[in-house]
Amino acid sequence: MKTIDFAIIGGSYAGMAAALQLARARRRVLVVDAGRRRNRFVDAAGGASHGFLTQDGRAPAEIAADAREQLMNYPNVEWLHGVADDARLDTDGALSFKVGMERVRARRLIIATGVQDELxxxxxxxxxxxxxxxxxxxxxxxxxxxxxxxxxxxxxxxxxxxxxxxxxxxxxxxxxxxxxxxxxxxxxxxxxxxxxxxxxxxxxxxxxxxxxxxxxxxxxxxxxxQPRVSLTSPIAEQLGCRIEAGPMGPFIHVDESKATSIPHVFACGDAARAAGNVTLAVADGAMAAFAAHRQSMV
Missing domain, CATH: 3.50.50.60 (FAD/NAD(P)-binding domain)
Known part of the structure; x- marks a missing residue:
């Protein structure tokens, strides 16, 4: 059993933005990532990301790789490759989920799992x-x-x-x-x-x-x-988070601080928006981290 201060499920732009802020707050952070960025198809086609300040015209994979390299310079960040599942609220109020055969307990959880497009x-x-x-x-x-x-x-x-x-x-x-x-x-x-x-x-x-x-x-x-979207992970539903029916598909309901309907659980990025892009995902991730950190102090 691994116990961590903050767990982030999803290591794309929103998840890494959240992890960076928490790392800089000198908190122990675990990022769980399955390696399925929504815009990976742009990389496969030899295309580029656009509209993200300072990164306009770069391949999405290059932006993500730079972000991960910078994030992993912080010794209090751990990266775990795998799929998170079987999430639940434990009797003592902590959150837990499984990655492979290992169960992880977290005092605060940020869901940044994104969506998948149905063409x-x-x-x-x-x-x-x-x-x-x-x-x-x-x-x-x-x-x-x-x-x-x-x-x-x-x-x-x-x-x-x-x-x-x-x-x-x-x-x-x-x-x-x-x-x-x-x-x-x-x-x-x-x-x-x-x-x-x-x-x-x-x-x-x-x-x-x-x-x-x-x-x-x-x-x-x-x-x-106009692709239909679906949540790429069942984590939010397993925990009982409120899910909204958006015009493009379901998304996780959050308040202005990116808090979900379940205590100590936050969500950010495309999974918590009716529609989004890289710029909004990064901003959402930072906001979720700020709110989760502030909540941990009370």
Whole structure:
């Protein structure tokens, strides 16, 4: 049985940001990480992260590697590779969970496990995820080079992208039998200059070519879609944390200090947001650490 002051489940941007603040408070910190960063697909495609101050244009893996190297310079931080599971509240009020065969007890727990994307079932789309197909215009819209942008509808959130993306380039919304705009929605997108394509998609080809079922091919510089998300870990539910139903999928309910509905349990990053990015994840991680540290002093 390992006992620690602060355990952080999830070692991506939010989790490492939290660990750094607690390490600098000279508290013992354990980071448990399964190595499944949400944006690892960008690395696999040879792409880059954008919009994160001082790190714009760098590979996500490089940013994460630098962060871990800096974090592990603190002797009071331990890194444990593995999947955390079987979380529970012990009778003395402490929290515990298992990593492999070892049970870990923590006085304070920060959940930073992130989410996983569930992509629409369009042939060829998943192969281009993180390379020419994305979900966040702020992260990847600029790289369309003001050229043609396609939106592959997967839900009513396609309207949101249909209104936003014309700022990054001429935009076409492919309804793909997944979203039917109301007259009001249609009028709003037309005012923004978004073209509506009702013919369903057969497949994605080339870099970002949309092949329609009527045989036409519409070439795009970049494609966007609206993946459904799910929590990558059952830890929050095992502990009884309140889960919210967001427009993209479930997320952990937290207050302004990133505290969950369960005492001594905090959550941050994409797992505790309706939508997020690297910048917000890092800020959330720092906030969760500040709150957890302050709570430990009372």
């Amino acid at each position: 629409p079932a369009v042939p060829g789309l998943a192969d281009r995820w993180g390379r020419t197909v994305f979900h966040c215009p702020y992260c990847h819209g600029y790289e369309a080079d003001a050229g043609p942008i396609g939106i592959i509808a997967a839900s009513a959130l396609a309207l949101h992208q249909g209104l936003m993306l014309p700022d990054w380039g001429p935009t076409t919304l492919f309804l793909n039998d997944s979203y039917t705009p109301s007259d009001q929605d249609m009028a709003a997108m037309i005012r923004r200059g978004t073209r509506i394509e009702p013919v369903p998609i057969a497949r994605i080809a080339g870099e970002a070519d949309v092949v329609l079922k009527d045989g036409r091919t519409v070439s795009m510089n970049t494609l966007f879609t």
